[in-house]
Amino acid sequence: MSEKYDDTAPSAGTGRLLTGVAWAILLLGLWLWGRGVTEVPDGISGPTTGDVAAVGRPAGAELPPPAKPLDSAPPERIDIPELGIQAPVVSRGLDRQGGIDPPPFDQPGVVGWYGSGTDPGAAGTALLVGHVDTETRPAVFYKLSALHPGGTIRVVRADGTVAEFTVDDVQVLPRDHFDAQQAYGTRESGRAELRLITCGGTFDRTTHSYTANVVVSAYLTGTAA
Template sequence: MSSAERSAGTGRLFTGVAWAVLLLGLWLWGREVTAGPGGNSAPTTGDVAAVGRPLGVPMPPAHDPLEPARPDRVEIPSIGIAAPVVPRGLDAMGAVDPPPYAMPQAVGWYDKGAQPGAPGASLLVGHVDTETKPAVFYDLSAARPGEKIRVARADGSVAEFTIDDVRVFTRERFDPAEVYGPRQDGRAELRLITCGGNFDRATRTYDANVVVSAYLTAVRR
């Protein structure tokens, strides 16, 4: 589906209930180791696998992790995402606070977890849409393995990550350790997460989450 086709649909509300499914999993996992009219947010095939790693596409070696520095901005040139990053903590219920609805084009960084470029899996979350228009991660599901994600950091560096897979996790098959945990120990990784799957008009929620995984492959100064 083209970007124009994806954008042609009317806006959908990314509800707090949808975040609850995503972020409750983060809360439970974290305790062990230290969230409009309908339509689909592609890809929706299968419970988990969506794109995966393409055969025959070489992936670059991982770059050594960096010293911690907070993220200021994230860019995914291939799908036209360029957004400020705002730190987000936990709300009163113990779940990560997503960006406010007044900031639909901002990306939230879970500031109690890893910083992008440092060892571990850093979590970036964003809305897929609002009641009236697409939000920052509306096209996130169009990302593909091998494409780049750049995170500008407060120390003046730009951490460049390479996407290694794109998946859809349904509520029933959502695995917090798989989504939030690092794929390889000691590696600097990134997770970009939003809602996906089918939109239920009755409950005004999505039934899945799109998860883009990437790992650090270069650094620009």
């Protein structure tokens, strides 16, 4: 599933980008503000809705075993070969409302990383966020929901290593009854995990926001120099 690009969106400056992305990031930020990145219990349940990765998933397909977590090092770039994504990663903090401050609106090709949380490749869950579109064109995570289990995500880190992650599920979680624990919680204790998050569902012209979030879950399975 991919977002439907619509160049007839409201023309109030960056309104569509601001409200759509800010809503998704605010949910994440509020949860982090109150709970902390690593305080969600392990063993959370599987997706209850919108498991887009299940479409075409081979029955009984086995994924590779997790690799040993790496030492901490901040990310510099993310590569998703299957989607043709190569994007710089920048550290972002929290804004005054407790939400993660997303990448600047005039840089839709940049991915934001919650820099006060887990480094990609280190034990825990690292969180990366990106825009799905602007008022005129697709943005960095426009095709994110097209990923499937077994797909590869590579994060180039400041220490020169490349952390290689394997996708284990892709969910579209509706705005109503949003479950932050399900979306962002560590799936298995001791693993190095990764979440990629963007807006999803449909664009509601009344609220000027998207109706869901796309959340890609992956875990560390290898490294490269």
